[in-house]
Amino acid sequence: MKRRGWAVGIDFGGTNVKIGLLNASHRVIRVQVLASREVGHPGGFVDAVVQTITALTQSVGLRPSQLRGVGIGVPGLVDTTRGIAHGLTNLPGWHEVSLRRLLEHRLRCRCLIDNDANLYALGEWRCGAGRGARDIVCLTLGTGVGGGLIFNGELYRGGADAAGEIGHMVVDPRGRRCACGSRGCLEAHVGTAAILSIARRAIRQGGGPLRTLAYQSRGSLTPELVSRAARAGDVAARRIWIDVGCWLGRGVANLVNLLNPERVIIGGGVSKAWGLFAPTLKQTVRGQAMGVSARSAKLCRAQLGNSAGIVGAAVLVWNECGDKGRGAD
Amino acid sequence: MKRRGWAVGIDFGGTNVKIGLLNASHRVIRVQVLASREVGHPGGFVDAVVQTITALTQSVGLRPSQLRGVGIGVPGLVDTTRGIAHGLTNLPGWHEVSLRRLLEHRLRCRCLIDNDANLYALGEWRCGAGRGARDIVCLTLGTGVGGGLIFNGELYRGGADAAGEIGHMVVDPRGRRCACGSRGCLEAHVGTAAILSIARRAIRQGGGPLRTLAYQSRGSLTPELVSRAARAGDVAARRIWIDVGCWLGRGVANLVNLLNPERVIIGGGVSKAWGLFAPTLKQTVRGQAMGVSARSAKLCRAQLGNSAGIVGAAVLVWNECGDKGRGAD
Numbered sequence: 001m002k003r004r005g006w007a008v009g010i011d012f013g014g015t016n017v018k019i020g021l022l023n024a025s026h027r028v029i030r031v032q033v034l035a036s037r038e039v040g041h042p043g044g045f046v047d048a049v050v051q052t053i054t055a056l057t058q059s060v061g062l063r064p065s066q067l068r069g070v071g072i073g074v075p076g077l078v079d080t081t082r083g084i085a086h087g088l089t090n091l092p093g094w095h096e097v098s099l100r101r102l103l104e105h106r107l108r109c110r111c112l113i114d115n116d117a118n119l120y121a122l123g124e125w126r127c128g129a130g131r132g133a134r135d136i137v138c139l140t141l142g143t144g145v146g147g148g149l150i151f152n153g154e155l156y157r158g159g160a161d162a163a164g165e166i167g168h169m170v171v172d173p174r175g176r177r178c179a180c181g182s183r184g185c186l187e188a189h190v191g192t193a194a195i196l197s198i199a200r201r202a203i204r205q206g207g208g209p210l211r212t213l214a215y216q217s218r219g220s221l222t223p224e225l226v227s228r229a230a231r232a233g234d235v236a237a238r239r240i241w242i243d244v245g246c247w248l249g250r251g252v253a254n255l256v257n258l259l260n261p262e263r264v265i266i267g268g269g270v271s272k273a274w275g276l277f278a279p280t281l282k283q284t285v286r287g288q289a290m291g292v293s294a295r296s297a298k299l300c301r302a303q304l305g306n307s308a309g310i311v312g313a314a315v316l317v318w319n320e321c322g323d324k325g326r327g328a329d
Numbered sequence: 330m331k332r333r334g335w336a337v338g339i340d341f342g343g344t345n346v347k348i349g350l351l352n353a354s355h356r357v358i359r360v361q362v363l364a365s366r367e368v369g370h371p372g373g374f375v376d377a378v379v380q381t382i383t384a385l386t387q388s389v390g391l392r393p394s395q396l397r398g399v400g401i402g403v404p405g406l407v408d409t410t411r412g413i414a415h416g417l418t419n420l421p422g423w424h425e426v427s428l429r430r431l432l433e434h435r436l437r438c439r440c441l442i443d444n445d446a447n448l449y450a451l452g453e454w455r456c457g458a459g460r461g462a463r464d465i466v467c468l469t470l471g472t473g474v475g476g477g478l479i480f481n482g483e484l485y486r487g488g489a490d491a492a493g494e495i496g497h498m499v500v501d502p503r504g505r506r507c508a509c510g511s512r513g514c515l516e517a518h519v520g521t522a523a524i525l526s527i528a529r530r531a532i533r534q535g536g537g538p539l540r541t542l543a544y545q546s547r548g549s550l551t552p553e554l555v556s557r558a559a560r561a562g563d564v565a566a567r568r569i570w571i572d573v574g575c576w577l578g579r580g581v582a583n584l585v586n587l588l589n590p591e592r593v594i595i596g597g598g599v600s601k602a603w604g605l606f607a608p609t610l611k612q613t614v615r616g617q618a619m620g621v622s623a624r625s626a627k628l629c630r631a632q633l634g635n636s637a638g639i640v641g642a643a644v645l646v647w648n649e650c651g652d653k654g655r656g657a658d
Contacts, residue, residue: 077621135488147587151480158589159464160625165586168619170579172502182617250499254583257494258476260487288511290497292406296489 006062007317008053010072011116011309012036012045014090014143019049020310021056026127026318028307030056041093042102050106069110069321070103071313073119080161083113089144110321115157116309117164120302121148122155122319123312124265128303133262137255138302139166140268141248145187151259155319167191171250189247192223192270195240199226202236209234227273238276245277249284256289256297267302274301335391336646337382339401340445340638341365341374343419343472348378349639350385355456355647357636359385370422371431379435398439398650399432400642402448409443409490418473439650444486445638446493449631450477451484451648452641453594457632462591466584467631468495469597470577474516478588484648496520500579518576521552521599524569528555531565538563556602567605574606578613585618585626596631603630 005024010017017039021030032052039048053064064070076088083100103111114122121130121138130136136150145167149156157163167187168180175184176194188194199221203211210229214221229237252264266274266281278299286294304311334353339346346368350359361381368377382393393399405417412429432440443451450459450467459465465479474496478485486492496516497509504513505523517523528550532540539558543550558566581593595603595610607628615623633640 133488135485135492149588151485152483154481156464156480156588158622159462159591160589160621162619162621162625163464163587163589165589165619165622168586169583170617171499173500173579174503180619250502254498255587257497258492258584258587259478259485260489260492260494262488288499290491290494290509292489292491293487293494296491 007068007314008070009310009313012074018310019052022314042097046102065108067109069317071316072113073116073309073313075116078113078115080114112316112320114316117146117148119312120308122315123304123308124302125150126315127311129265129300130263135261136263137261138265141270142268143192145191169251186251190244195223196221198240210237223270230276241273241276242280245280246284249281253285253288256293260293261297263298265302336397336643337399338639338642341403347639348381351643371426375431394437396438398646400645401442402445402638402642404445407442407444412442441645441649443645446475446477448641449637451644452633452637453631454479455644456640458594458629459592464590465592466590467594470599471597472521474520498580515580519573524552525550527569539566552599559605570602570605571609574609575613578610582614582617585622589622590626592627594631
């Protein structure tokens with residue numbers, strides 16, 4: 001029995017490798033999560049992926065070769081045409097790896113690789129907050145601040161598959177020092193490191209719920225903890241999220257002026273604090289962006305949560321390998 | 330005799346209306362320039378355009394209805410689908426004008442309107458500095474700083490035909506006040522007004538070639554005069570162009586990180602000082618943009634000069650009304 005509409009989407013992150021099996025109706029049927037550290041080097045990764053995909057497909061009575069294809073999102077620079085990972089952020093040993101060739105040889109089905117932020121945008125566009133729109137900017141807020149762009153109803157990758165570095169847009173040339181060497185990058189103001197560094201300073205300087213929560217968590221400070229403190233009325237923590245909204249708003253206003261997108265979708269771990277920073281974000285964009293573009297851009301939260309990466313990777317397969325079988329299963 | 334490959338391109342600027350007749354090989358055969366002030370209101374504009382196009386086509390043995398079409402670039406917001414000018418910058422009386430309908434009724438051929446910066450980019454892409462590239466950012470430097478974007482080999486207009494407002498990207502939140510109300514917009518640092526305001530201050534403060542040239546020109550200060558002073562060794566004038574290169578470089582670095590274009594094309598009146606600001610521009614982009622994107626983006630000067638607008642408007646016609654007749658004439 002052929003079920004050519006089915007696809008596997010892989011989200012290769014710094015911590016986990018999520019592998020999902022999706023049916024022709026774009027529904028996630030099975031998910032398996034592996035620890036990135038254990039499968040980190042290319043050989044181990046290919047072995048683990050082949051084994052997992054074989055098990056996942058078997059569990060629904062399929063063979064890997066019966067899949068429409070396998071899509072993989074990786075954190076780093078890729079050559080999407082040749083299926084090569086040039087190098088992966090925070091994962092040593094990945095240099096010019098022909099991931100597509102290695103996997104296609106073992107799985108005997110089409111394999112496609114792309115940058116994780118691109119696939120995040122593709123997933124939200126086809127199955128999440130971007131459905132029905134033609135021009136989208138998607139931001140992922142976390143340790144890094146990434147971006148994916150959909151223009152004229154198509155994923156936009158740029159001349160060297162490197163587009164979307166929204167995190168390194170300079171929003172203040174005299175701003176905070178960024179890990180990239182520049183000063184005042186958006187990431188240096190709204191990335192996890194910035195949020196935690198400002199929170200640590202606030203804890204040293206004052207009391208309040210933030211200090212209590214940090215003490216209770218034994219020093220393992222996270223953006224979630226800063227959110228909880230803000231919701232519990234901590235003034236410094238609230239200020240942190242207002243500042244995040246303000247800096248993010250400045251970056252988004254630039255994007256809105258430049259690209260006049262129909263939607264700006266905000267996702268990633270830090271976006272869980274949406275309710276705390278969104279009012280300032282929206283106010284800043286309205287204040288700084290030009291009239292028509294500001295009015296026509298809807299700022300919204302990503303909808304796919306943790307499965308955005310695997311859904312996006314599967315959408316890549318349906319897009320590039322045809323989607324005629326959709327719903328035919 | 331039908332010569333369907335021929336097109337008319339109109340560049341409707343604040344000072345002049347340039348009307349060009351182009352043959353199927355994309356060559357400008359005839360040009361007529363009218364003063365915008367004299368034909369400024371919609372009725373007068375349509376009359377003058379119809380009359381000029383009739384005369385231009387007659388001079389090569391054609392009727393307007395034998396053209397592939399007429400393309401018009403206007404300085405302001407347009408609805409490209411319905412052919413309506415919502416309003417034009419610096420030209421009163423243009424509010425929700427159905428320019429396409431008015432002209433098609435009189436000329437009996439297809440008429441298309443678009444924003445002037447979009448058509449500038451389209452012209453440079455098909456016939457100028459952007460030939461052969463797929464992803465381009467085009468900047469026009471003058472009183473305003475405009476932008477046109479070609480993505481995935483297609484003109485990108487955004488959700489409300491308003492994309493490309495590169496001039497209002499904030500490059501320094503504590504920077505110079507901009508006419509739009511914001512602070513530190515790219516236009517507030519590299520637009521004609523900024524250049525002249527800084528030059529005037531320099532003239533008040535010191536001597537040198539800039540003061541002499543300004544005196545000789547009886548106070549009619551222009552960017553060209555600031556360039557001449559810089560080339561004659563004026564220190565303050567050279568500093569002005571270095572600063573233009575630096576601010577422009579910061580804006581372009583943001584664009585390069587975000588969009589990873591193959592080419593960034595700089596045109597418009599102020600770009601005549603290319604030799605004076607390009608070294609700093611290139612150095613700033615190399616210093617601030619991310620490795621791969623910085624290496625793959627070629628920064629270059631526009632090639633079409635004064636005819637970019639009319640060529641771009643004609644390219645719009647060939648693009649949207651088919652180009653099968655190209656070279657067939």
